[in-house]
Amino acid sequence: YQEQVMQIFQHLAGYSLGQADLVRRAMAKKHLDELMAQKDKFIYGDIEKGGNITGCVSKGIPAEVAAKIFADMESFASYAFNKSHAAAYAVVAYRTAYLKYFYPKEFLAGILNDRLDKIEEISKYIAYMKERGIAVLQPDINRSRTIFAVEGDGLRIGLGALRGIGIEAIEAVINERNEHGQFADFADFAVRCAKYINKRIVESLIYAGAFDCFNHPRAVFAAVYEDVLSRVTAMDKQKSGAQISLFGNIIEEEKITIDYPDIPEYDQTEKLSLEKSVLGVYVSGHPFEKFAPYFKDKTFNCSMMQYEEDEDTGERKYTEIASGQSATMGGMISAYKKLQTKSGLFMAFVTVEDLYGTVECVCFPKVYDKIKSFLAEDRVVTLSGKIDISDEKPPVIIVDRMNEFTPTEEKSPSAANSVSGNNGGNNTAGGAGGGTGNAVQGGAYAEEKDDSEKTLWLNITGLDERDLGELTDTLAFYQGNTSVIFVDKIKRAKYMCSQKVSISRALYA
Template sequence: MGKKKTDVMQKERDIFLNGDGVDVPGAIANGIPKEIANQIFDDMIDFAKYAFNKSHAAAYAVVAYQTAFLKTYYKVEFMAALMTSVMDVTPKIRQYIDSCKKLGIQVIAPHINEGYAYFSTKDDCIMYGLAAIKNVGRNVIEKIVEEREKNGHFKSLTDFYNRMDCKDVNKRSVESLILAGAFDDFGGKRSQYMAAYKQIADGVATNRRNNIAGQIDLFSIGGDAEEGNAFDDHLPNVPEFEMKEILNFEKEVLGIYLSGHPLDKVSGQLEKYITHHAVDLEVTEEEGAEFDGDYKITDGQQVIVGGLLAEKRVIYTKTNRKMAFITLEDTTGTIECIIFPNQFEKFERVDETKVYMIKGHISIKEEEAAVVLVDDLTTLEAILNPDQEVDHILLRLDASQRTEDIRKQLLSIFAKYPGKTRIIVESLEDNMKKPFPPKYNVQVNDQIIQELKNLLGNTCVVVPKSEK
């Protein structure tokens, strides 16, 4: 009953009413009217959905009151503690950060001088926990905090290296701290620290080896002003990473996008067309068995979801046909989707830079997460620019243009703009037409048209509909 297996429950109802013919006589045989027996069974079904004895309910009521009080009057601290409790479960962190946004709480990057292993608070903001950064162990964080509290804030990356034991802080952990934004307050760009940290580390290590017992520390000569100069970072003059790179690096070391999301610019447009988010495909139960909770969707339900392609895995069936498992990512999490062989060909080439819209139906199986079985797939760009979706592009070529070199260049262009529009080549000598295979279908836009014209000439590229 707790698993809501309708077919199994129906069999148990019949046994409850009429017995099993062996050991259980059944309620009706025991003198219970059929209507009342059915009502009793219905009551048990309702109880099994989510109910417990009075003492359990009373305890939950007290906890619920305390939780509501904390979330109302100490919401920042409450959410920080909540995220700390699940800091090893990335999907939950992502979900709670989304909740923080709705509550008006800003979650800021980890901070080497202010942060702790767990999620903490600062000026009505939540500071990301240092222990949630990949490749940075808790023992390292404990030593960082210990040194910081004993001798004050770190002044620079050079100062950080000088004060920390190289055995505790290796280059990989420092790289993760840089990409997570933990050193941002030192004043340099993340790209600069990534370019300089190895040289700084090697310089500090060399200086330590050269210092002999009793030698005067050169950094201590000249007083505080000299000391401050000695610990300045010498950073190369390189531009900051593009925002897309910053976000991808954050995803790599934190498991989530923190400074923003690649979908932020189109989220408003995306919301107009989708019916569900990734979080809607998760069970609603917070604790307990992973798949014993309720879904916000039902098996077989039609949905439209959208997001970026996070992963694609192609396999062959027993009949040697291709199918794919893809992971779509939106701002709330990830969605697992399955493309079966009869749909695979037109979806074979997908572009990870595009925002995809998937129409399909839900499949929920016991002990498995909900997945979307793909019925149709398109891009947000195609939906927003319907005039660009034409039936085909005609390439009118003579013999001098129908060469292997031209073909390779064309395939390179097609690969950058996967879509649904066919490419047809017309021979100028005999007007015979031959289409490229469907796997080379393209998405029509100004860029691909211009590239084709640059390669073949303006008169060789014919688009049936007017270009936008």
């Protein structure tokens, strides 16, 4: 313990208690330069320099022995604690291990409530819970509390976790529910809570799925909520003004009824996108979920970005990754930013998301030139590169290769044919001929070749000049690095197209 180091400096080298404590502090803060500045004083003292430290040699300890003792303390400094600190950490470790094992849901609820403002960590814990069969229950206006809470076999997301919603407004809604019972429907909620909330809050609750319990699509609530709130506000003004009818009676409050329009729900992608916009994470599903099984053999995912942080220095130590480590991963582009380098070339910072979180991927000009044709949000990609970890920023991946990913089952028959061989045979006029040389078998996908190594063969038999011109113009919209060869069976000729393309579902369509 650090206290023992203090005793060694006191009893062997003649340090005062205050001087020994300064050594302890240097050790606690991991200031090795300050610790090493004490080496000569520890061995030989500083009496000759006007100090009061006698040193080990003056007490009959050989210099080489004193140097060995100091070296042992030097290596020990990287993980030394004072005794009370170590004891406290041990108690906390045992208690948290006990809670995690015997009360996993309550334990996770506590962790999540401590990280309400750290969305990237919440997404990792949500993925963790799903993997271990702990249900993640979406916000519910009749069930959610302000914070995460255990409910049955899962955890219910609290309404206070929604972005941009004041805790006071949410607590007022929950108090209303607790005092007067659950809300019967959306109209009942609006009448009882309009005085606590505004349109923005209601919109966030809709997108988060808090009104799904009323058995109408979110798109329907989004279409009617503004009108409903306006009617409730007008009704409240009417009531407070005690307006009198032509017949001398006070106009009494009427019950709000809603004529719900018959419109379809948002498509799944938009629904999840809106959900994430207010929760910061995907809850009812994840757009990458159906792709995840294809990437089980990759060496990196965002769950590996866990770190331990030194509470004194704030230094982060990553336990599963290291700077310079090779990484392969699959994910979905959630954002990207293009910028121009000093040399005039373009590069991009691409945020790639998987089930566990996001990682920034740096694409320098050579890589950017190859990926710019498919660089778009929600595009699924596979990539490889090197992990780079700096002191002040989260880890990034320096990309050396990135390809658009399309599972076989989503390809059209013509697309499937286009990657099955290297000649243009057995295709109708104008169809995509044999393709890139990437064999596709058993629902797997292939990425053996870079785009620049692929060739797209197109059967142009029977096309006139106008049709051929339209085809060439279409190819120009999909610029990339894959060569295109036209095949005319009648003329028994092959022509190299001047336009190179990027292979994608849109091109095949």
